[in-house]
Amino acid sequence: MNGNEAHPVAGETSTRNRLERGRGALGPALELVHTGRAPTRAVLTAELGVTRATAGAVAAELEALGLIRVDVRPTAATGSQGRPSHRLEIAEQGPVALAAQVHADGFRAALVGLGGRIVATAPGCEIIDPDPAKVLGSVVEAGARLLRETGRRCVGSGLAVPSAVAEPDGTALNPLHLAWPPGSPVREIFAAKIREAGIPGPVFAGNDVNLAALAEHRHGAGRGARDLLCVATGHRGVGGALVLDGRLHTGSSGLALEVGHLTVNPEGRPCHCGSRGCLDVEADPLAFLNAAGRTPGPEVSLLQQALDLIRTQYADPTVRMATEALIDRLGLGLAGLVNILNPDRIILGGLHRALLDADPERLRAVVADRSLWGRSGGVPILACTLDHNSLVGAAELAWQPVLDDPLAALGHG
Structure with a gap:
């Protein structure tokens, strides 16, 4: 170093050292803010297990990258004492x-x-x-x-x-x-x-x-669950997904949990897989419309037609009976999955969410009666909460x- 080169002052060196130590924590820190688990710098410090100074350096780096915003003057909650911790928010104009x-x-x-x-x-x-x-x-x-x-x-x-x-x-x-x-x-x-x-x-x-299960686990009804089972029906068919120990489980080649081909009615409708009475053809929107004696129309999607029917005509005995029939079929499938997977939470999407809303006690009773784990205390069954999950x-x-x-x-x- 020659005499013209500037020496870093002690404060600059200390800041740089904290940032270098914290760079390995950038990803974990961003995930904590991303999933809402670290709304403040104090929580981030505790979750990462680092010093407050290191957490501050990490937050500043994420802010410099345009990913988060650090509110250094947050409003204190009514009745609270002491200086409130810096709030961490997603950058509004970020990538x-x-x-x-x-x-x-x-x-x-x-x-x-x-x-x-x-x-x-x-x-x-x-x-x-x-x-x-x-x-x-x-x-x-x-x-x-x-x-x-x-x-x-x-x-x-x-x-x-x-x-x-x-x-x-x-x-x-x-x-x-x-x-x-x-x-x-x-x-x-x-x-x-x-x-x-x-x-x-x-x-x-x-x-x-x-992907719906992944989104719900990080941001919706599945947040906080360790072993999460998601079953949903969209426009046609029935799908399932499993989050194990906090990570999406897709199997050895991405094909795990094809729950649509669980048999829930051995004498039921032929399925495109070659079997009969699978969830895919016994508990999807078309099956519901058929059970309710309705001819599907071309104007809107099958899912929307089924949802509208439950919402506006549930008092009709035929619609109510169709709803109960699909709840029983869905519950039978869920009970089998509970026996095999022992999840700590089940979330339902699409038409299945509407079935749960229509008669939550019936569905939960079917799952509890037909599953060993259900009888030991029950598995929480919740509706998906995210739009476009x-x-x-x-x-x-x-x-x-x-x-x-x-x-x-x-x-x-």
Whole structure:
């Protein structure tokens, strides 16, 4: 060092050392803020097990990256004593993930920020073409338009589809309700469309119910559960997902928990899997409309027709009987899953959420009566709480590299 070079002062050296020690905590810290578990710097300090100074340096670095905002002058709660801790909030104009969902009645694209907050959305209610490339091209165009309109930075893209998605190649094995060819390489097609549109970041794809469970576990009804079972029916069919020890369980190749093919009525309807009486055909919107003696119309989705029927005509004895029949079938399937998986919480989405709301005691009684673990005290059964949870879950896939290593993911490593 020559005589003209400046020596760092003690305060600068101390700050730099704290930041270097805290850089390994950037990802865990961001995840704590992202999932709402660290609303203040004091909580962040305790959760990370670091000094207050290190937690402050970590929060400052995340703020410098444009990911969070540190409120250094929060308003003290009424009656509280002492100086309130700095509040940690998601940066309002921070980066976003592009999320897309395709279902039997259309698609939706959205921009989703940290915290699972949907910043902008663009529905596409159109007939789904049997060529996945055409549909995914339209989805990406809608997403690119949202990015242009908002001017947000994109960290990556995620896609939710109503099919088992095999890993590591990202193929949709059974997109039956979309009329896409079995084994469609949806992630590869989606990634190609993303690159053509000039959208930066990594690209992911997953099963829609798996992604709904991931979103609900981080931001919704599943928050705080260790072993979470999610069962849902959207526009057609029934899907399930499992979070084990806080992490989404997808099995050895992404195909775990195809709960739609549990038999709940051995003499029931033929299923496309070759069996009879599966949840997929006994407890989805079409099954409900058929049980209620209603002919499905073309105006709105089957799911919306089923939800409207429960909401507006539940007093009709035929509708009530159909509701009870589906509750019993669903409860039988859930009881079998409880016996096998022993979850500490069950969450239900789509039509199943409406069935729970219509007669929660009946559903819980069926599960308790038919399951060993249910008899020992019962498993909490709750409704999903997030709007568009599959979209939020698709965004979680794209946010994960940032949560793992914010500096590297944002090009500051």
